[in-house]
Amino acid sequence: MSTPVRTAAPRRATINDVAREAGTGKTSISRYLNGEMNVLSPDLRARIEAAIVRLHYQPNQMARGLKRGRNRLIGMLVADLTNPYTVEVLQGVEAACHALGYMPMICHAANEVEMERRFLALLTTYRVEGVIVNALGVGEDMLRPLGNGGIPVVLVDRSVSGLEADMVGLDNTAAAQVGTRHLLERGFDEICFVVQPFDNVSSRRQRQAAFGDVMRDVSGAHGLTVVLDLNDEASVGRALAALDHTVDAAAAAGRRIAWFAANAPVALRVALHLKARYGAHWQERVALLSFDDPDWAELAGISTIRQPTCDIGYRAVEFLSQRIDGATEAARDCLLAGELIVRASTGR
Amino acid sequence: MSTPVRTAAPRRATINDVAREAGTGKTSISRYLNGEMNVLSPDLRARIEAAIVRLHYQPNQMARGLKRGRNRLIGMLVADLTNPYTVEVLQGVEAACHALGYMPMICHAANEVEMERRFLALLTTYRVEGVIVNALGVGEDMLRPLGNGGIPVVLVDRSVSGLEADMVGLDNTAAAQVGTRHLLERGFDEICFVVQPFDNVSSRRQRQAAFGDVMRDVSGAHGLTVVLDLNDEASVGRALAALDHTVDAAAAAGRRIAWFAANAPVALRVALHLKARYGAHWQERVALLSFDDPDWAELAGISTIRQPTCDIGYRAVEFLSQRIDGATEAARDCLLAGELIVRASTGR
DNA sequence: CTGTTAGCGCCTTCAC
DNA sequence: GTGAAGGCGCTAACAG
Numbered sequence: 001m002s003t004p005v006r007t008a009a010p011r012r013a014t015i016n017d018v019a020r021e022a023g024t025g026k027t028s029i030s031r032y033l034n035g036e037m038n039v040l041s042p043d044l045r046a047r048i049e050a051a052i053v054r055l056h057y058q059p060n061q062m063a064r065g066l067k068r069g070r071n072r073l074i075g076m077l078v079a080d081l082t083n084p085y086t087v088e089v090l091q092g093v094e095a096a097c098h099a100l101g102y103m104p105m106i107c108h109a110a111n112e113v114e115m116e117r118r119f120l121a122l123l124t125t126y127r128v129e130g131v132i133v134n135a136l137g138v139g140e141d142m143l144r145p146l147g148n149g150g151i152p153v154v155l156v157d158r159s160v161s162g163l164e165a166d167m168v169g170l171d172n173t174a175a176a177q178v179g180t181r182h183l184l185e186r187g188f189d190e191i192c193f194v195v196q197p198f199d200n201v202s203s204r205r206q207r208q209a210a211f212g213d214v215m216r217d218v219s220g221a222h223g224l225t226v227v228l229d230l231n232d233e234a235s236v237g238r239a240l241a242a243l244d245h246t247v248d249a250a251a252a253a254g255r256r257i258a259w260f261a262a263n264a265p266v267a268l269r270v271a272l273h274l275k276a277r278y279g280a281h282w283q284e285r286v287a288l289l290s291f292d293d294p295d296w297a298e299l300a301g302i303s304t305i306r307q308p309t310c311d312i313g314y315r316a317v318e319f320l321s322q323r324i325d326g327a328t329e330a331a332r333d334c335l336l337a338g339e340l341i342v343r344a345s346t347g348r
Numbered sequence: 349m350s351t352p353v354r355t356a357a358p359r360r361a362t363i364n365d366v367a368r369e370a371g372t373g374k375t376s377i378s379r380y381l382n383g384e385m386n387v388l389s390p391d392l393r394a395r396i397e398a399a400i401v402r403l404h405y406q407p408n409q410m411a412r413g414l415k416r417g418r419n420r421l422i423g424m425l426v427a428d429l430t431n432p433y434t435v436e437v438l439q440g441v442e443a444a445c446h447a448l449g450y451m452p453m454i455c456h457a458a459n460e461v462e463m464e465r466r467f468l469a470l471l472t473t474y475r476v477e478g479v480i481v482n483a484l485g486v487g488e489d490m491l492r493p494l495g496n497g498g499i500p501v502v503l504v505d506r507s508v509s510g511l512e513a514d515m516v517g518l519d520n521t522a523a524a525q526v527g528t529r530h531l532l533e534r535g536f537d538e539i540c541f542v543v544q545p546f547d548n549v550s551s552r553r554q555r556q557a558a559f560g561d562v563m564r565d566v567s568g569a570h571g572l573t574v575v576l577d578l579n580d581e582a583s584v585g586r587a588l589a590a591l592d593h594t595v596d597a598a599a600a601a602g603r604r605i606a607w608f609a610a611n612a613p614v615a616l617r618v619a620l621h622l623k624a625r626y627g628a629h630w631q632e633r634v635a636l637l638s639f640d641d642p643d644w645a646e647l648a649g650i651s652t653i654r655q656p657t658c659d660i661g662y663r664a665v666e667f668l669s670q671r672i673d674g675a676t677e678a679a680r681d682c683l684l685a686g687e688l689i690v691r692a693s694t695g696r
Numbered sequence: 697c698t699g700t701t702a703g704c705g706c707c708t709t710c711a712c
Numbered sequence: 713g714t715g716a717a718g719g720c721g722c723t724a725a726c727a728g
Binding site: 011012056058059060061062063065066071081082084087090091094103105106108110121122124125126127145148149150268271272275280294295296298299300301344 | 359360404406407408409410411413414419429430432435438439442451453454456458469470472473474475493496497498616619620623628642643644646647648649692
């Protein structure tokens with residue numbers, strides 16, 4: 001038993017239809033929709049209710065938004081949905097939106113700066129009430145127009161130089177310290193920090209800096225930072241060659257080396273390389289630790305630093321909501337603590 | 349050097365402002381916005397251009413949509429963004445939307461049927477022009493209102509009984525046959541098909557049926573289907589116990605058994621269990637093959653059946669677009685071919 | 697080529 | 713308590 005996709009009358013009922021059906025004016029319908037029940041006689045109220053049901057009426061958010069100047073839409077610009085971190089943050093965002101009555105418009109830029117620009121313009125065009133940004137290439141210049149247009153911005157995971165906006169993310173410095181010290185305690189005095197280009201991404205910068213600081217403070221310890229751009233195969237090749245060299249050198253000295261990946265995509269990339277080069281037992285050559293805690297980390301037995309992703313998303317929406325409601329205090333930074341999860345790769 | 353998030357005048361320029369600034373009427377502005385350049389004198393056109401830049405004018409999509417009855421918004425309802433399959437389909441959807449000038453509103457129901465219902469209502473409320481659905485619990489009853497309201501629906505990965513709508517997804521039967529035969533060829537005559545509850549999900553049903561059919565046709569082969577509900581730990585426990593039993597029995601007979609996971613989340617769950625039970629070398633006990641091809645499959649060396657996810661998303665939008673443009677032909681099913689990727693788990 | 701006039705569906709004074 | 717009238721920002725006939 002199947003029925004056609006669309007039937008006769010695609011025209012949806014409007015507030016006028018309901019008013020006529022209920023034998024009243026549209027004002028009362030509007031009042032009903034906005035919950036001003038105390039200003040409606042029980043009788044009228046019942047008639048309206050019935051009319052709405054009979055006509056399958058659903059108010060048009062767009063028209064509503066046009067009139068009152070707010071449409072309950074917020075934009076969520078993310079650089080990479082492929083990164084589990086992003087999806088987890090999203091869950092927090094969605095939960096908070098649900099709780100606060102917002103609808104998130106999720107924009108996935110797929111690591112392309114041009115896309116980010118396009119989406120930001122698009123969001124403005126749809127008059128979202130606020131925007132949460134976890135992007136790659138957006139700078140102060142792209143975000144300022146929003147601010148000037150009265151659209152508040154909350155940054156996730158990374159700040160944007162020159163822009164004073166609320167930010168929520170991991171306490172990168174503390175987390176990188178914990179991770180680095182963990183490796184040192186496990187007896188690794190030679191550690192490679194593997195990170196994507198970090199000049200324009202504050203979180204990567206902070207992680208790298210904290211790693212470097214800890215290593216510098218420990219005598220006999222030797223820290224190396226290797227930059228790897230996942231969007232540039234040539235760069236990846238060079239970085240992996242440099243990394244391979246560290247493995248060989250360590251092996252020659254009869255030691256195992258530790259690599260510290262600045263996020264999950266990097267960890268996956270280097271792990272795949274190690275597996276291709278050394279086979280299934282690559283972990284005997286390299287001890288891998290990674291920021292983020294993707295689901296495959298447990299399967300692969302890789303130690304990680306888990307971020308409070310869900311909280312991050314939730315807090316971002318809360319901040320945004322406050323700004324939308326007119327909060328005018330100075331920009332806030334909300335840094336949440338990470339959690340070191342020790343597995344076989346660096347464990348025992 | 350940092351500056352405050354919001355400055356004085358949050359009021360955005362409207363078409364009227366631009367008209368005044370350019371010394372003309374709003375009609376001309378509207379024409380300019382809609383690209384009717386051939387109907388504008390070069391002079392007027394230049395003035396408008398200048399005014400728009402000077403005022404940082406950006407047309408309001410909402411108002412525009414309200415007037416012309418279409419807002420270029422399409423809804424994308426997905427059950428689980430945690431599943432890499434979903435994200436990949438999304439990429440196709442986004443690409444197609446970009447190409448066709450639509451903006452997808454992504455709704456993530458996080459495997460909760462109640463959420464799916466809510467989002468569907470919300471999308472209607474925002475008057476999206478069409479909806480792409482890859483959900484769990486939505487049935488004909490939840491989708492029909494959209495159709496009646498003139499909002500076309502395209503299904504992804506699974507059909508909905510009683511609803512005649514375009515559908516695009518994997519050719520499950522062929523893919524399951526290929527996978528099953530691959531295992532048989534590798535010498536496994538005992539295979540467990542592990543799948544989430546499939547009564548209400550057509551794709552799972554088809555995969556299971558094709559598996560069963562192939563196994564039945566081969567004498568000496570023994571196929572078992574184990575149902576595992578990832579949202580119900582008790583169910584998972586029972587399923588894993590049953591699965592463990594197959595491993596033990598096979599081991600007692602000096603054989604290795606094969607498990608065939610109906611999707612990536614299932615594969616991950618059972619792999620984690622195997623690792624916990626048998627240690628890092630669990631693959632010596634069980635040969636795992638899985639639908640979907642998550643990025644960790646390569647790392648873990650697990651054979652998979654990769655779906656043409658990106659195409660699926662792209663086609664879904666194309667179908668939807670045609671319906672939005674008024675196509676009225678009978679509902680179409682678009683079944684795309686999968687690709688078997690042999691790795692160590694079942695390889696050589 | 698250009699401007700004037702109605703609304704799209706809804707909310708919001710302001711009277712009754 | 714209730715309704716009529718005006719307008720949010722924009723488009724789409726009509727006239728000129």
